[in-house]
Amino acid sequence: MKIYIADINDVTINDLSRISNERAKKAKKYRYIDDQKRCIAGGLLIKKFLGGANLTVNKYGKPSAENGICFNLSHSGRYVLFAVSDSEVGCDIEQIKITKAEKLGKVVFCKSEMDEICSSADKSGKFYEFWTKKESFLKCIGEGFHRNSKSVDVTKDFFDDNGKTYYFKVFKFSDYDVSVCSTRNDFPDTIEFIDLKLI
Secondary structure (H helix, E strand, O other), rough: OOEEEHHHOOOOHHHHOOOOOOHHHHHHHOHHHOHHHHHHHHHHHHHHHHOOOOEEEOOOOOOOOOOOOEEEEEEOEEEEEEEEEEEOEEEEEEOEEEOHHHHHHHHHHOOHHHHHHHOOOHHHHHHHHHHHHHHHHHOOOOOOHHHHHHHOOOOEEEEEHHHHHHHEEEEEEOOEEEEEOOOOOOOOOOOOOHHHHHO
16 A cells, blocks of 8 residues: 655646546536546646546545546645545545534534543644544545444554454644545555645
8 A cells, every 4th residue: 555645736727638537527617626626636646546447436425547547636725636546445534623523523423422532631732633543444445424423433553444443544744634544454654645736
């Protein structure tokens, strides 16, 4: 498995010509320039690591490559995260902000998760750690929040579900939390920064 992160400020609207026509059409639909740049950045990462593979989307919206390479994208703030693997993978990045962790957490977290958040000295930090882990799992299984998020407990570095064990790896990047989930515990030690201008 490899995990990459890229800065959207390394791309401009002129980079639309460097991505697939389908991705370019998607980028143009966004109203705000930063959203366009996030879409373009994702397209460049897909082009570099998946080549010309055809992409399909399941009924929940999760994309997959027909050549069998497993991947996942996430973005927040100025960064785009890309995970690529030979086994199912999900990833999430969130910029850490001060939040009403206990109030918001009750909506998505199970009791054991809430207990840890409420007892933590850094409630916002624990909130984002659990949020990114949960999101990465839901993306890994391909269901997203179509599944009841409280049915998933991410207080440990693994979670057993329907006969499978899913593993988590958490990274801190600047003021961002990053989590990656996979059925294989083969995470790299670090995230690799990639310059989109050089793709």
